[in-house]
Every structure is written in C-alpha cells, then in structure tokens.
Amino acid sequence: MNSPSMSFQQRVSHALADGQLRIALDRTTERFTSKRVAGLASLPDADAVRDYARSIRLHTLSKLDDYLEQFEANVTSVGGQVHWASDAQEANEIVLDLARSRSVKRVVKSKSMVSEETELNQALISGGLDVVESDLGEYIIQLAGETPSHIIAPAVHKTREQVGQLLADKLGVPMTDDPVEMTATARSALRDVFLQSEMGISGVNFGVASTGSLAIVTNEGNASLTVTAPRIHVAMMGIERIVPTLDDLAVMLLVLARSATGQKLTVYTDLLTGPRRGDPDGPEELHVVLLDNGRSRLIGTEVSEVLACIRCGACLNACPVYQQIGGHAYGSVYSGPIGAVLTPSLDREGPWHVLPEASSLCGACREVCPVRIDIPRMLLALRAETVHSGKGNRWVRVGFWLYRIAATKPWLFRCGVSVVRQLTKMFFVNGWLLRLPSPLPSWTRSREFPVIASRTFSEEMRDREKGSGDE
Amino acid sequence: MSQTTYSAQLFATCLVDAIRPAAGLATLRLLERLGVKVIVPSGQTCCGQPAFNSGCLADARAMARYTVDLLEKSPAPIVVPSGSCGDMIVHRYRELLADELAYASKVERVAARTYELSQYLSDVLKVQDVGARCRRTITYHPSCHLLRGLGVRSAPSKLLDSITDARCVGLSGAEDCCGFGGTFAVKMGELSSGMLDRKLDAIVESGADTVVACDAGCLMHIESGLKRRGSNVAVRHLAEVLVESE
Amino acid sequence: MNESRGAILERIRSGRLGAPVQSRLDPPTLIPTKDSSSLHDRFVQEAEAVGAIVHRSDRRDLTVETVLRILGDAGVKRLISWEPNDLPISELMKAVVDDGVQLVDPPTPANAETLSREWTAMATADAGLTGAVGGLADTGTIVLRSGPGRPRLTWLLPPLHVVVLHSSFVHPTLSAFMGECGELVRCSSHVAFVTGPSRTADIEQTLTIGVHGPKEVHILLVDHDCKSIEESEAAQAATVSDEPGDQMSKHDLVQ
Numbered sequence: 001m002n003s004p005s006m007s008f009q010q011r012v013s014h015a016l017a018d019g020q021l022r023i024a025l026d027r028t029t030e031r032f033t034s035k036r037v038a039g040l041a042s043l044p045d046a047d048a049v050r051d052y053a054r055s056i057r058l059h060t061l062s063k064l065d066d067y068l069e070q071f072e073a074n075v076t077s078v079g080g081q082v083h084w085a086s087d088a089q090e091a092n093e094i095v096l097d098l099a100r101s102r103s104v105k106r107v108v109k110s111k112s113m114v115s116e117e118t119e120l121n122q123a124l125i126s127g128g129l130d131v132v133e134s135d136l137g138e139y140i141i142q143l144a145g146e147t148p149s150h151i152i153a154p155a156v157h158k159t160r161e162q163v164g165q166l167l168a169d170k171l172g173v174p175m176t177d178d179p180v181e182m183t184a185t186a187r188s189a190l191r192d193v194f195l196q197s198e199m200g201i202s203g204v205n206f207g208v209a210s211t212g213s214l215a216i217v218t219n220e221g222n223a224s225l226t227v228t229a230p231r232i233h234v235a236m237m238g239i240e241r242i243v244p245t246l247d248d249l250a251v252m253l254l255v256l257a258r259s260a261t262g263q264k265l266t267v268y269t270d271l272l273t274g275p276r277r278g279d280p281d282g283p284e285e286l287h288v289v290l291l292d293n294g295r296s297r298l299i300g301t302e303v304s305e306v307l308a309c310i311r312c313g314a315c316l317n318a319c320p321v322y323q324q325i326g327g328h329a330y331g332s333v334y335s336g337p338i339g340a341v342l343t344p345s346l347d348r349e350g351p352w353h354v355l356p357e358a359s360s361l362c363g364a365c366r367e368v369c370p371v372r373i374d375i376p377r378m379l380l381a382l383r384a385e386t387v388h389s390g391k392g393n394r395w396v397r398v399g400f401w402l403y404r405i406a407a408t409k410p411w412l413f414r415c416g417v418s419v420v421r422q423l424t425k426m427f428f429v430n431g432w433l434l435r436l437p438s439p440l441p442s443w444t445r446s447r448e449f450p451v452i453a454s455r456t457f458s459e460e461m462r463d464r465e466k467g468s469g470d471e
Numbered sequence: 472m473s474q475t476t477y478s479a480q481l482f483a484t485c486l487v488d489a490i491r492p493a494a495g496l497a498t499l500r501l502l503e504r505l506g507v508k509v510i511v512p513s514g515q516t517c518c519g520q521p522a523f524n525s526g527c528l529a530d531a532r533a534m535a536r537y538t539v540d541l542l543e544k545s546p547a548p549i550v551v552p553s554g555s556c557g558d559m560i561v562h563r564y565r566e567l568l569a570d571e572l573a574y575a576s577k578v579e580r581v582a583a584r585t586y587e588l589s590q591y592l593s594d595v596l597k598v599q600d601v602g603a604r605c606r607r608t609i610t611y612h613p614s615c616h617l618l619r620g621l622g623v624r625s626a627p628s629k630l631l632d633s634i635t636d637a638r639c640v641g642l643s644g645a646e647d648c649c650g651f652g653g654t655f656a657v658k659m660g661e662l663s664s665g666m667l668d669r670k671l672d673a674i675v676e677s678g679a680d681t682v683v684a685c686d687a688g689c690l691m692h693i694e695s696g697l698k699r700r701g702s703n704v705a706v707r708h709l710a711e712v713l714v715e716s717e
Numbered sequence: 718m719n720e721s722r723g724a725i726l727e728r729i730r731s732g733r734l735g736a737p738v739q740s741r742l743d744p745p746t747l748i749p750t751k752d753s754s755s756l757h758d759r760f761v762q763e764a765e766a767v768g769a770i771v772h773r774s775d776r777r778d779l780t781v782e783t784v785l786r787i788l789g790d791a792g793v794k795r796l797i798s799w800e801p802n803d804l805p806i807s808e809l810m811k812a813v814v815d816d817g818v819q820l821v822d823p824p825t826p827a828n829a830e831t832l833s834r835e836w837t838a839m840a841t842a843d844a845g846l847t848g849a850v851g852g853l854a855d856t857g858t859i860v861l862r863s864g865p866g867r868p869r870l871t872w873l874l875p876p877l878h879v880v881v882l883h884s885s886f887v888h889p890t891l892s893a894f895m896g897e898c899g900e901l902v903r904c905s906s907h908v909a910f911v912t913g914p915s916r917t918a919d920i921e922q923t924l925t926i927g928v929h930g931p932k933e934v935h936i937l938l939v940d941h942d943c944k945s946i947e948e949s950e951a952a953q954a955a956t957v958s959d960e961p962g963d964q965m966s967k968h969d970l971v972q
Contacts (some may be wrong), residue, residue, distance in 0.1 A: 016661055027922050048745035055742040062739040065729040078906070084722040136928060137919035153919060160921045179920040183928055190929065191874075195836040211903045221873060221915040221930025228869045228907070229836075239725065246899045250892040251744070264856040265891065267767075268930060269910040277906050280823045280868045292725045299732030320648050324665045358659055360652025360666070361524065363619035383526030392526060396654075400522040404530035407485075408537040410514035417489055443657055446664040447695035450490050457488040457495035461511050 008331060008354045015325035021157050025326050028156045032317040035262025036368065043258070053255045054371040056248045057308035064299065067209040067242045068290070074212025078274030080286035088118035091291050095120060095201065095234055096127045098287060102232055104198040106130045108190075110216070110223035111138060112203030113311060114236040114291050116148065116333045120201070132193045134222035136186055143170045149327035149335070150316060157326055190222070200230035200283070204237035205310075206252055207288070210245045213273040214288065215253065217266040224268050233275070233283035239290050240307040252310060255370040260312040294346035302381040306341045308371050315365035315375065321358055330355060337365035341378045353391050356382040414458070421452035477596065478508040478547045482538075482585075484556045485517035486687035487708075494687055494708035498552045498588055501714045505596060512541050519567075520559040524653050528567070535567050536574060539581050548584040550591045552710055554617025554686045555653075557587035562620065587617060589685055589709060593626035600633035605715040607705075609634075610642045610679035612670065612693065614686035618646060627685055627709055634712065642682075643673045651692035667696045674704060681705040683712055756854045757938065760887050763857030767913030768926060769934040777941050781812045784879055787935050788818060788844060791877050795819045797839055798846040800866030805848045805881045805939065813846070823868050845871040845931070846879045850901065851894055852887040852938070856912050859936060860886075860894065863907040872911065878931040884940050 006014070015021060040046040060067055072082040085091035091114075099107065107129050109115065121142075124131050133142040137154035141147065143166050148154030155163070160177045168175040173185050194200075202223050206215040214235050216223045227233045243249050249271075257263045276282035298304050316322045316336030327335035332343045332352070340359065344352035356379040365375045386392045406416045443449055455463075479502060483495040502509050519534030538560070542549050551557040561582050568574040592598050609631055617623045631639050650656065650666025657663075670693065674682050682697075682704055684690050694706040761771045772787075774780040788796065796818050801807040814820060821842045824835050847867070851860035859880050863869045872878050888894040891910070895902070902908050915930030926932055 012659070012661060016665060024921070045745050052742050052745050055739070058739045059741045062733065062736060065726045065733070068726065068729075084719075084725055086721040086724055090721060134929065135919070136917045140919065153922070155919050156922070158921075160923070163920050179923040179925050182920055183917060183925040187928055191840055194929075195840055211899075213902060219915065220917050220928040222928070224869070224873050224909065225929055228873060239729075246895040246902055247744075247892060250890075250895045253891060263767075263912075264763075265853075265858055265910065265912045267912050267915055269912075271902055271908040271910070272906065273903060273908075274906050276863075278865045279863050279906060280865065281870050282863060282906055290725070292721070292728070296725050296728035296732065299729050300734065300736060301732070304732070320650070320666045320669075321659075321662055324662060357655070358662060360615070360648050360650060360655040360663070362615040362648035362652070364615075364646075364648070367619055380524065380526070383524070384528050385526070387526035387528070396525055397527060400525060400527040400530045403517070404519075404522060404527075404533050407516040407519070407534050410516060413516045420489075443660055443695075446660075446699060447667070447692070448698040450691055450695060452489050453492045455492065457483045457492035458513070458515070460492060460496060461513065465511075465513075 008329070008358070011329040011331060012325055012358070015329040020159055021326050022324070024157050024159065025323055028150065028153055029317040029323050032261060032313070036259055036314055036317065037262075040255075040258050040370075043254070049251065049255060050370050050372055053251055054308065056243065056251065057310070057371050058305070060242055060244060061240065061299065061304060061307055064240065064242065067244060068239060071207050071209040071212060071242055074210065075274070075286075075288055076212070078212050079277070080212065080274050080288060083287060083289045085289055085291050085293070087293050088291070091118045091236070091289055091293070092120050092123035094289055096123060098232070098234060099124065099127065099129055099199055102198065102285075104129065104232065106193070106197040107132070107199045107201055108193050108197040108226050108230060109133050109138075110200070110202045110218065110226040111135045112201065112236045113333060114203060114238050115201060117293065118236075118291065120236070132190070132197070134190050134193065134226055135218070136183065136220060136222075139186055139190065140166065143167070147328065147333070150313065157328070194225040194229045197230045199232045199234060200226040200228075201234045201236065202226050204235050204241055204288070205256065206241055206243045206249055207237055208244075208246055208249050209242050211273055213246070213249075213271050215249055216270045216272070217253065217256065217268065219261075219263075219267045221268050224270050227270065227272060228282055231283055232285045232287070233272075234287045234289060235272075236289050236291065239292055239295050256310050256312050259314040259368070259370040294348070298345055303341060303345045303378045305373050306338065306345055306378060308373055309338050309342070310371060312370060314368040314370065318364040318368040320360070320362065320364065337375045337379075338373070341375055341382065344382055353382070353386045356386070417452060417456055421454075424449075424451050476508065477506065478510065479591065480510045480512055480542060480545055480547050480549045482512070482515055482518070482542065482549050482551045482556070482560075484551060484553045484687065486691065487552055488515075490691055491687045491708065494552050494690075494710055497708065497710035497714045498550070501601065501710050502550065504714070505592075505598065505601060507596070510545055510547060512544060515541055518556045518559045520556060520563070521653050523559065523563060523567070532567050535564050535578075536571075539564065539568070539574060539577050542581050542585075543577050548586060548591070548595065549581065550586055550588055552588045552685070552687070552708065554587050554614045554621055554623065555688060557585060557590070558616040558620030560585045587621055587623060587685060589626040589630060590621065590623050592630060599629050601630065601713050603633075603713045603715055604635040604637075605712060606636045607634075607681040607712065608638045608640055608679045609681045609683055609712065610640050610674060610677040611645070612642060612649060612674070612682055612684045612689060613645060614684055614689045615648050617685050627683070630709065630713060631683060634715075637712075640677050640679050642677050642679075644669065645673075647673075649689045649692050651688045653688065656692060664696070667692060671696050671700065671702075675702065679704065681707055681712070683707050683709055685709045756887055756889060757884050760852055760854040760857060761938065763855060764913070764936055765857070767857050768916075769857060769913050769936050771936045771938055773938050773940070775940040777806050777808070780806060780881065780937055780939050780941070781809055783937060784809060784846070784881070785812060785816050787879055788813065788816070791844065791933070793818055793843040793877065795821050795842045796844050796846055797821045797823070797842045797868070797871045797875060799848060799868070799871060803848055803864075803866045804846070805883055809846070809881070823866075824870065839870055839874055842875045844877040844879060845873075845875040847871050847881070849880050849882040850886065850908075851898060852882050853889075853891055853894060853910070854887055855890050858891070858910050858912040861909045861911060862901065862905045863909075864905060869907055869909070872909065873930055876927060876931055877933045877935070878914075879935045879937070881937045881939060884938055887938075
C-alpha cells in the first residue's frame with residue numbers, strides 16, 4: 001500500500017481542524033449507529049445470530065484452502081474463470097491483460113475495496129483505459145480525485161454544496177445543492193457508461209463455495225448494471241470472502257445489511273452463478289480475481305480473526321476516534337478500528353505501527369461487530385509486536401522497564417512515588433519531568449494535571465498499622 | 472444484611488494509591504461499615520495494565536506475577552475499586568500467565584475471586600442500599616472496562632439510586648469513552664481531549680452537580696477537564712459517595 | 718498464475734497446521750416472532766415500508782386491468798417485457814400491446830451490429846414488466862431470475878418496474894427461500910433479490926430514491942391461477958435456441 005506523505009499525527013491534526021468533516025462525520029455516524037441498533041433489534045435473537053455468523057466465519061477460515069478449491073471448481077463448472085493473485089501488482093496485471101486481450105477500451109466499476117487496495121484504477125488508466133466509478137459516492141470522489149473516507153459512505157466528508165460545485169465543474173451542469181437533482185445528473189451520466197463499457201469490474205461481498213456463486217449487494221443498483229451490461233465481468237475478491245453454502249450466505253446477508261445501514265436487506269442483492277446461459281443479456285465472460293496480498297499469512301496468527309470481517313462499517317460508526325478524524329487520516333484504504341488492525345497486518349513493512357496506538361481500547365467496536373471480532377485484543381497484540389520487534393518508542397520501553405522494577409520492589413516503589421511527588425510539585429506548571437519525550441505536554445494544553453497525593457493510600461495504611469505486621 | 476462474616480482483600484491500584492487515595496480510604500471504610508473484615512496486603516503496587524496496554528509484555532508479566540503472589544497470600548476474595556484493573560486481573564492475567572507452569576493455577580484462583588467494588592457489593596454482599604445519604608444530583612459515567620470488559624451494567628446505578636436524598640440523572644452518550652485510555656491520553660493528546668470534551672459537555676448538560684465513576688483513571692481525566700473549564704461539578708469515586716452520610 | 722494458486726494455498730495450509738477445524742454452532746431461529754398478520758400481509762407491509770407499491774388481485778382480469786392502469790397513470794409508451802411464457806399470465810403482454818404500449822425488442826447480443834441501437838432503445842424505455850420467482854415476507858423482497866426470455870435489464874434500466882408475483886411463491890425469509898430454492902440459484906446465472914426502489918444517501922446522508930435502478934416499483938401480488946415455475950421452465954425449454962458461447966445444454970435449464 002502507498003504510504004501517505006504526512007505522518008499520522010499530522011493527518012490527525014489536519015482532520016481535527018476540519019470543521020466540515022466533523023459535521024459530516026457526526027451526521028453519518030449518528031445516523032448509522034441508531035439504524036444499526038434498530039436493524040439488529042428486529043431479529044428475534046440478535047445475539048444468537050451474531051454468534052452463529054461468527055461461527056460460520058471462523059469455521060470457514062479454519063478450512064479456507066478447502067473452501068477456496070471448492071469455490072474455484074464450482075465457478076469453473078458454470079463457465080466462469082478463476083485467477084489467483086498473490087499480491088496487488090499481480091491482480092492488476094491480470095485485469096489489464098484481460099482487458100488488452102479482449103480489446104477493452106472502457107471500464108465501468110462498482111464498489112470494490114479490493115480494487116482500491118490494489119490501486120487498480122491507476123493501473124488501468126496507465127494502461128490506456130477509461131475507468132468510471134458507478135457508485136454515486138465513489139463517482140463523486142473520482143471526479144474530485146480523492147479516495148473514499150468510509151467503507152459504506154465514501155463521500156461522507158463532502159457537503160452538498162461541495163458536491164454540487166464538483167458536478168458543475170466537471171460535467172458542465174448548472175450548480176445546485178439539491179441532492180435529488182444531483183442524483184438525477186449522475187444517473188443519466190452513468191447510464192451511457194454502463195451500456196457502452198466493454199468490461200464491468202465489481203467487488204464481491206461473499207463467494208459461495210458450494211455453488212460458485214458471487215453475492216454482490218448495493219442500494220443503488222449500480223453493481224447490478226455493472227455486472228449485466230458489459231460483455232465481460234471481472235469480480236475482485238479477497239480470498240477470505242468465502243461462505244460455505246447458500247444457507248450461510250442468507251445469514252451473512254442478514255447481518256451485513258442490518259449492521260451496515262440498519263436495513264433488513266439492501267435494495268439489490270445479486271447472486272451470480274457463472275456468465276450468461278442462454279440469457280438475452282448478462283456477461284459472456286465471468287472472471288473472478290482472488291486476491292491474497294498478505295491475507296494468507298495471517299492464518300494461524302494472533303490477528304487471523306481480522307479476516308472474519310464482512311466490511312459492514314459498524315465499527316467505524318461506533319469508534320470515538322474515527323468519529324473525530326474520519327477515514328483519510330488513517331492513511332490507507334481500510335480505516336477505523338478494523339483498518340487499524342488490517343492495514344498493519346497486511347502491510348508489515350509499511351509505516352503503520354502508530355495506527356494501533358490511536359485507540360483508548362474502549363471496546364465499542366467489538367460490541368457492535370456483527371461477527372464479534374475482538375479488535376481491542378488484536379490492537380494490543382500489534383502493540384506488543386511493535387515493542388517486541390524494536391520498532392516502538394525507546395523511551396516508553398525504558399520507562400516501563402524502570403516502572404516494573406519499582407513495582408516489584410515495594411520499597412523502591414515508595415521511594416519512586418516520593419521522588420515524583422517532589423518533582424511534580426516543583427514542575428507543576430510545565431506538567432512533567434523535563435526529561436521525558438514531547439507528547440506529554442499535549443495533556444496540559446487542554447487539561448490540568450494532577451499532583452501526587454501528599455499522602456498516598458499505602459502511606460495511610462502504613463500509618464494505621466504501625467506496630468502490627470501484616471505480611 | 473447477611474449474618475455471614477465476610478473478609479476481603481483490598482487491592483487499591485496504583486492510580487488510587489498515588490492520585491486519589493480518598494477513593495481507597497472510602498472503599499475501606501465502606502466495606503468495614505458493611506461488616507467486611509478487610510485485609511490490605513502491604514507491598515501492593517500496580518496490576519501491570521499500563522505496561523500491558525503499551526505492548527511491554529515482559530514488564531506486564533513481571534507485575535502480574537508479583538501481584539498474583541501478593542494476592543495469593545490470603546484466600547479471601549479481592550476487591551478492586553477500579554473497573555479497568557479489575558478487568559486486567561480477571562481476564563488479562565490468565566492470558567499473560569497461562570503458559571507459566573508455576574502460575575497457571577494461581578492465576579485462575581486469583582481471577583476467580585477478584586471483584587470490582589460495585590460487583591462485590593451487588594454479587595457477593597448482595598446489597599443495594601448501603602445506608603448512604605447526601606444531597607447531590609448525581610450522574611454516572613460507566614467506564615469502558617467496567618462496562619464492556621467486566622460486563623457490569625446496572626450495579627453502580629442501583630447503588631447510587633439507593634442513596635437517601637440523592638437524585639440521579641441520566642448522562643447522554645453515557646457509554647461513550649471519556650478518552651483516558653491510559654497512555655492514550657498522553658500519546659494521542661488531541662484525540663483524547665476531543666473525546667473528553669464530549670463527555671464534559673454531556674456532564675454539564677445533565678444538570679448534575681456530581682459525576683460519579685468507578686475508575687480513578689476516568690475520574691482523573693474528567694476532573695482535569697472540568698477544572699480547566701472552571702466548572703463546579705464535583706467528581707467522586709463510587710466509594711466516596713457511598714460512605715457519605717449527613 | 719498457477720504458481721500463485723499453489724503458493725496461496727500453501728501459505729494457508731501452513732498457517733492452519735495443527736489447528737483443529739472450528740465447528741459451527743447450531744443455526745438460531747431466524748423466523749421473525751409470530752405476529753397475528755399472515756405471511757402475505759407481512760409481505761405487503763414490508764414491501765410498502767421500503768417504498769414499493771403493492772396491489773392485490775384475485776382475478777386474472779383484475780390483474781390485467783391493474784397493470785394497464787399503472788402503465789397508463791405513468792404515461793408509459795414504451796415497455797420492456799419478459800416473454801409471455803415467463804409472465805405468470807401470458808395474456809398480459811397482448812393486453813398491454815392492445816392498449817397502445819409499444820414493446821421494445823429484447824436484446825439479441827448475437828447481432829453485434831444492432832446491439833448499440835438495441836441498448837439505446839432499451840435505455841429509453843419507460844417501464845419494465847416481469848414475473849417473479851419468489852417473494853420474501855420479512856423484508857418485502859421480490860426474487861427475479863434471469864434466463865432466456867427474461868432479460869435482467871428489464872428490471873434494471875427503466876425508471877418504473879412492474880412485477881407480477883403469485884402469492885404461493887412468498888416465503889417467510891431469505892433463509893427459508895434458500896433452503897427450498899437453492900437449486901434454482903445454482904441453475905441461474907443471475908438471481909436478483911430486489912427490496913424496494915433503488916436509493917442512495919451518498920450526498921450528505923440525504924435519502925434519494927431512484928439512482929441507477931428503478932424509481933418506482935409496483936408489485937402485483939396475485940392469488941388467482943398462474944403458471945408455476947415448472948410450467949414456465951418447460952415452455953421456455955421448448956422455445957430456447959442455442960446462443961454462441963452458451964455453455965449449458967437445454968436440459969440444464971429445466972428444473
């Protein structure tokens with residue numbers, strides 16, 4: 001994945017200063033959160049359903065190789081083709097080769113996080129192809145030359161005025177801030193694109209192993225058109241997006257819609273099993289590109305559970321950090337709590353070790369996850385990994401080592417507390433001992449800093465029990 | 472109240488010890504008032520959570536071993552006036568020390584008999600009205616580890632509701648994190664104070680004159696922000712209001 | 718690429734090494750709590766809640782009349798329709814034509830020269846008329862199955878979609894449907910579950926209806942005699958012609 005040019009802390013400051021972003025985020029997360037609760041509540045036993053959904057995901061991951069092979073065999077038997085890509089570059093090459101060999105000039109796309117991950121659009125454009133995003137939010141940010149800031153609502157950071165201006169600038173239509181008019185503009189602009197593109201590229205929400213079917217969900221219907229009108233359909237899919245059977249699929253679709261937007265089902269759920277079979281329309285060719293890009297290496301590790309994610313975005317909406325900074329600040333395709341685990345896990349060499357630090361470990365994400373992924377546990381595992389590999393902050397490591405020595409020798413602890421008490425009293429205005437690294441003064445920018453008590457609890461206890469031993 | 476004689480060990484936690492000893496003293500007084508024979512193991516320091524949260528596992532393990540040994544000296548249940556340290560001992564200690572032969576069973580025993588204060592009052596002593604009395608308008612902030620880690624949802628509110636002459640008011644976004652998160656508050660100062668601002672706004676909006684929590688970390692964080700705002704809202708640990716009597 | 722296949726599978730296998738296969742829990746009850754309303758009433762309620770308009774009919778002539786009225790009210794001049802054999806009542810198409818609505822020819826992809834003209838014609842149709850192979854009561858969903866005589870673009874392109882669904886095809890839930898009709902899915906290249914008209918909230922979280930798919934969905938829930946799926950299939954199989962590139966034989970299409 002590409003590393004962003006600003007550091008995480010810089011991006012955070014930037015985001016916090018963006019008042020419009022805050023308003024947009026507040027509106028979105030509030031709306032999604034209350035709808036999610038309402039959506040799940042309509043299930044007779046939401047907890048049991050989530051436990052069951054989790055068990056399906058974990059079961060699948062524990063037999064992923066078998067299910068992938070079954071999936072491939074079934075896709076092939078219904079006339080589709082499966083391509084395996086070890087990394088992003090390979091995935092892009094596969095698609096580009098397909099496009100070239102089929103004389104494709106124009107590509108229409110529906111939402112695919114995997115294609116963002118591999119930066120497929122850039123590769124296709126460099127290869128001389130015309131690429132248009134059809135999801136309204138993605139279309140908007142494509143026109144703006146930006147990247148999505150939320151898994152479900154990619155243009156959440158833009159106000160209606162900004163969108164209106166963008167459409168006016170890029171499409172030459174009169175400026176309006178009415179979403180209905182803007183939507184109509186996009187609809188007619190994209191209609192031609194659907195019907196004139198030779199290749200449609202979509203994502204895959206779930207691949208069904210037992211039938212070789214692809215399940216794709218949208219509310220707009222843009223994926224339905226993307227996978228129907230062009231003569232070649234390419235479906236980009238992470239290797240972990242497999243469910244064993246159609247019955248399992250039904251359960252996953254149920255929790256996905258309710259957790260993402262609070263709907264009982266998305267408006268369009270398309271189940272594709274192979275290219276057309278005597279149909280008057282539909283693609284002649286169906287290609288599934290299975291992407292690894294670091295996923296397989298996670299199986300059997302402490303963070304393997306991150307592969308159970310169904311990309312509903314509920315954790316983003318629940319996260320008090322995401323709510324403040326939005327998706328771009330994370331610096332990569334996957335943002336929010338899941339992104340803070342997934343990005344450093346998929347891209348071990350990248351500059352991502354600070355992402356797991358950006359959490360108070362409040363656990364709101366785990367609480368809302370439809371498949372109960374324990375994100376805080378994995379954030380802690382990643383933090384421990386950073387320390388273990390020596391990439392972490394040296395002062396923090398030294399600090400805790402010293403603290404540990406004191407904490408396992410009570411007399412030393414007592415001395416330490418006395419010393420710190422004296423020092424904080426002396427340097428109270430500055431907030432801390434002068435030696436320690438710079439982040440600490442950020443506390444006192446907005447908060448007072450407490451002194452050590454003049455008599456600690458242990459000192460009080462020792463005073464009281466003077467004379468009686470209590471070992 | 473029951474006729475059984477209860478005894479318990481009090482593990483104050485490092486934050487209570489050094490920053491808010493009043494909470495520890497109040498816990499002690501409260502338990503004794505309720506007829507519990509309280510042992511305060513001397514030499515107690517820190518459960519190791521800050522090190523654990525920073526990824527310094529070796530240091531966290533050392534502190535965990537030390538604490539387990541300390542708490543194993545007596546078979547009495549352990550009461551902790553902190554949701555996050557309670558969660559650490561009950562859940563994380565097992566993970567940290569599961570592979571160490573010498574500690575595997577000790578850690579199970581300690582985890583099985585450790586309670587956060589409100590948990591102990593409601594699940595072991597089975598009390599709701601502890602005889603407290605104060606004229607306060609109280610709003611309650613549930614700390615994240617207490618709520619989501621230990622699963623303690625209603626015990627603190629029930630205890631607060633039973634205080635004579637006190638009025639309890641709701642807190643909007645009660646379950647939202649206050650932004651402390653231990654080292655998070657320092658490492659990610661801007662994010663942390665952003666979360667604190669929301670919490671403080673909610674506290675002020677609630678109309679309460681007192682905010683109560685079961686965690687010294689949250690209390691310290693909230694108090695530091697209220698002070699900066701020049702607010703009159705009092706900040707109290709659960710134990711501190713429960714020992715009040717006018 | 719075969720190298721990647723092997724490498725990926727190998728990485729998964731070595732990660733799995735020694736770990737037992739995680740078993741699944743028993744499926745929980747997914748049928749919504751019993752309420753006093755019937756399956757069909759629930760279907761109507763849910764469909765209306767997501768913005769579809771539902772009409773009920775217990776007579777063939779009433780169904781025809783209702784369809785004509787819907788098309789008339791919307792000022793429909795040009796219609797894409799499924800083949801008569803694929804509509805639950807085959808006389809519907811003739812009635813529509815007699816009423817002065819022009820039928821747009823279905824796509825014939827084999828003929829590349831006419832393709833772009835056909836796309837344009839379809840894209841400017843005012844409405845699409847289809848049958849349905851199922852309905853889901855707890856979400857108000859209609860289930861559409863593509864195939865010979867049943868172009869997908871019928872329910873995707875035009876701004877108005879009229880669908881005739883027989884009440885016996887209504888299932889309580891998606892899970893129930895999959896349980897009974899899994900084979901149907903396996904045999905079809907495209908099964909669409911459509912829940913209301915298309916929508917987006919991508920601009921400032923403001924809900925807008927009618928993005929790429931239809932703006933209006935009218936569902937005729939009918940109780941009178943209709944062709945069953947088997948009958949439709951049999952009729953279809955008798956008339957289907959082999960398309961170039963068609964991988965499946967005729968027999969595979971019949972249930």
